[in-house]
Structures are given as structure tokens and as C-alpha cells.
Amino acid sequence: MLQEYDYRHEDSTLLSNIDLYKIFNNYRVNKYIIGILLALKKTHLSEYKVLEAGCGNGDKTRMFTELRVKPKNCYGIDINEKAISLCQELSPSSMNFQVGSVLDMPYENKQFDIVLCSGLFSAVGGEPNIKKTSEEISRVMADDGVMFVIDINENFHNIYGTNKAVLDKNFTHFNSQNGELESLLKKEFKNVHHMHIFSADSYRVGEQAADVSKLSFIDSELDKGFEGSAYSMWVFNKR
Numbered sequence: 001m002l003q004e005y006d007y008r009h010e011d012s013t014l015l016s017n018i019d020l021y022k023i024f025n026n027y028r029v030n031k032y033i034i035g036i037l038l039a040l041k042k043t044h045l046s047e048y049k050v051l052e053a054g055c056g057n058g059d060k061t062r063m064f065t066e067l068r069v070k071p072k073n074c075y076g077i078d079i080n081e082k083a084i085s086l087c088q089e090l091s092p093s094s095m096n097f098q099v100g101s102v103l104d105m106p107y108e109n110k111q112f113d114i115v116l117c118s119g120l121f122s123a124v125g126g127e128p129n130i131k132k133t134s135e136e137i138s139r140v141m142a143d144d145g146v147m148f149v150i151d152i153n154e155n156f157h158n159i160y161g162t163n164k165a166v167l168d169k170n171f172t173h174f175n176s177q178n179g180e181l182e183s184l185l186k187k188e189f190k191n192v193h194h195m196h197i198f199s200a201d202s203y204r205v206g207e208q209a210a211d212v213s214k215l216s217f218i219d220s221e222l223d224k225g226f227e228g229s230a231y232s233m234w235v236f237n238k239r
């Protein structure tokens with residue numbers, strides 16, 4: 001069954017704390033991605049073709065245009081029609097969004113230099129689908145491409161421990177300490193980096209979202225290597 005996600009958070013004129021955290025979250029994600037691309041010497045961003053697999057409302061797909069990826073070279077696919085309608089509404093028309101499944105993608109072989117999977121592997125429906133998705137991504141990714149995976153890690157239960165609405169969704173999460181995700185993807189991909197990344201939820205106080213006035217403090221803590229977040233970013237190259 002299709003999960004229901006709260007895709008729409010960009011249509012309000014008044015930015016809530018949650019909106020501000022989401023914007024900050026994406027700013028941090030951008031920062032991590034730039035750092036990794038520099039370290040991997042993959043900086044021809046204006047030439048690259050990028051795919052976000054399971055793109056939701058496309059906010060992270062659009063983020064790549066801030067890194068000089070041309071809108072016409074940005075692709076997003078999601079199984080949820082509502083999500084893709086939002087992508088089309090919120091994005092430049094030259095960006096490419098399509099309803100479809102990551103298990104069988106409508107793209108030619110080896111065409112993407114960067115693939116982003118944010119929240120996809122936890123949502124795709126368990127181990128067989130994770131493996132099938134991995135094969136499909138490997139098929140469409142260039143041999144020297146890079147895949148960024150952002151997903152929930154071993155801290156998930158500590159942070160969401162009391163939040164029944166979240167726990168009921170029964171998301172798969174990946175222990176970043178014992179190579180759980182790496183081993184599921186190992187046929188096609190080798191892991192080249194892992195880091196804990198920002199999630200607003202890590203700074204919740206009980207049921208309350210954390211205070212947005214602490215964003216600059218959080219930013220500096222993360223730069224010092226804070227490891228308490230429920231989200232990780234794994235970076236993979238093709239085998």
C-alpha cells in the first residue's frame with residue numbers, strides 16, 4: 001500500500017518552525033553533498049545529469065540547481081502521482097519529473113552522474129525491493145557515478161521512541177554501525193563514506209519541535225561532528 005506523506009509544506013505564506021527546519025535541513029544536505037563531491041573530485045556539475053529516485057515533492061531535486069546542475073539535467077521519479085504533480089507545480093518546466101517505480105525505471109542505461117535516494121530505501125517495501133532498486137539504480141547510473149543515500153539510522157527509535165504515528169508506519173531503518181545498508185547494496189555498490197546528518201527531529205524536546213533560534217548553534221555542532229541524529233548519509237560508488 002502507498003504510504004501517505006506530508007509533501008506540501010511550501011504553500012504557506014507564513015513559515016512555521018517546521019518549514020524553517022526543513023529549509024535548514026536542505027541547506028545542510030547541500031553542504032554535505034558539496035563537501036563529498038569536492039573530495040571525490042566530481043565537480044563538473046553544470047555537465048552532470050542528476051536523478052532523485054523517490055523524489056517526493058522534489059525539493060531535494062531542485063536543490064541541485066543551486067549547485068549549478070542545469071534544470072533540464074535534473075530528473076525525479078516517484079510512484080505517487082500527487083507528489084509528481086507537486087514537483088511539476090513547484091519546479092521550472094524544464095526539469096523532468098515522472099510518475100513511475102524505482103523498481104523498473106523508464107531511463108536508458110548509465111546516464112546519471114549523481115543519484116540521490118532520500119528516504120527511499122526505508123520506504124520501498126523491505127529487502128527484496130531494496131535489492132531490486134539497487135540493481136535498477138546501478139543500471140541507470142554512469143560507471144563513475146555517485147549515489148547519495150539519506151535515510152534513517154540506528155538512532156531512529158531513541159528519537160521517535162514515543163511517537164506512535166511515526167512508529168506505526170513501520171519504516172525500515174539501517175544500522176550505520178554494522179554496515180546493514182552497505183551489505184544490502186553490496187552486489188552493485190561500494191560504500192565510500194558515511195556521516196550522521198541533520199534532522200530537525202533530533203533536536204525535538206518531547207513532542208515540541210526544537211527552538212529555531214538555535215539553528216546557528218546546531219549548525220556549528222554539526223560542523224564539529226555531532227552524531228546523535230536519526231539520519232545518515234551514505235555515499236556509494238558503483239563496483
Ligand SMILES: C[S@@+](CC[C@H](N)C(=O)[O-])C[C@H]1O[C@@H](n2cnc3c(N)ncnc32)[C@H](O)[C@@H]1O
Nearest residue numbers: 054055056078079080100101102118119123124
Ligand atoms: C520519505 S519520502 C521521501 C521524499 C523525498 N525524497 C524527500 O527526501 O523529501 C519517500 C518517497 O519514496 C517514494 N516511493 C516509495 N516506493 C517507491 C517506488 N517503488 N518507486 C518510486 N517511488 C517510491 C514515496 O512515494 C515517497 O515519495
